[in-house]
Amino acid sequence: MIPKTGGDPPALRKNHAARKVRAAYSTIAVLASFLAMSPVAQGADPAEGRKLAAQCKTCHGLDGIAKIPVAPNLAGESQIYIEKQLKAFRSGKREHEMMSLVAKNLTNQQISDLAAWYQSIEIIAKMPE
DSSP, rough: OOOOOOOOOOOHHHHHHHHHHHHHHHHHHHHHHHHHHHHHHHTTOHHHHHHHHGTTHHHHHHTTOOOSSTOOOOOOHHHHHHHHHHHHHHSSOOOOTTTTHHHTTOOOHHHHHHHHHHHHHHOOOOOOO
């Protein structure tokens, strides 16, 4: 049996330290990516989105509750989901006779604002008794 004489060899300590640094950088990168998706980081403004939603109210309602049977409710929907769908309509990746026209001229900022507005609406569900 060989007695220990002072801990790990220097090369092993250096390798362990490098792994810790890489892990810290990975954690920072993951956190930064989550922050980049948040409305604050994108500069999304729900108040501006509410103004823009005036053009959506005939079908989706200013409150995000659909006014016609073929339109989806948007109230409380994820900002990320709404942004993705509006961008798909704008690019032509997703097609709908009305939404393709509406989304065609929206900027990224306007899309973020609209999505932030509809996400900010709180929905309360009441279960039947």
